[in-house]
Amino acid sequence: MSQSIKLTAEEIALIEQKRAEEKAIQEALLKSYDHYRERKIASHKETIVRQEKDEEQRKENYKTIFNELIKVSKFFRFDCTKKKTLTTVDLFELNENGDEIRYNADFSKHIKPKEVVKLDSYYYEMKIVYTGIVPEKHEYYVVPTSTYSKYSYRITGYKMQVQGTGVNSWDKRGQMTNAKTVHKKILEIVENKFRQIEYQKEQDSSNKRITDRFNIEFSKFVKNVTSIDKNTFNIKLDNGITIEIYGYENGDGDITFRKGKIAFPYQMDITSLISNLNDIKGEE
16 A cells, blocks of 8 residues: 655755746746757758658659650650759847847847858759740740649649740630640640741731832822831821821732821811822822
């Protein structure tokens, strides 16, 4: 049968004093700079570990998508570059409560850190580039986009999205799950870009022919041209009258001009107006 040990008042007082001293030491440790330093650095290291894990998962996602695309077409390349980065941890002096001292007494000035610790980390720069024939200075690539649970912010999978020169697909539009569909989309985009470029070349050639013709037919008014906008020639005569002349080229290459909006800065009688307008005509 166990017997309870009775402590004297003096012994109880010594035990309580010891507990109080240990508690004081523990509280002092929690408020100490060394403990604060170790805890803050450890927290940043944990964050870096999570970030690096996410980067490795992101890399795997790219590789998975690339492997699917390369089965459909050989014209894809996976670019992956590992980049070093530094995370800086600012460590400050502590007050009596163990809190960081970041400002002076009246909060009018920032206090510099007592110590700055730098932690190594990394991230990946990645692109799945389409390497087929594309217009000069154009680039098209595929990126994975996360899909999330309807009821939580949990990633449930990944889709593919085409991005690149002149492609407006920064939101949820254009997300695909099938590699064949992605490849087909890229081919459609590239074909459309080539058509646009050819159309613009033809348009620029036509514009030049119209301008050259205008300079011949309306040579005496060339000095009065204030601006040219899409084959619309804005002319300001010496007497202040402004007039627009439109140039057109039909399918046979014939170029014609017609007068457009007219404006004058003062009242003018109709006879004088007609006379001025008749002066604005091409060479016969």
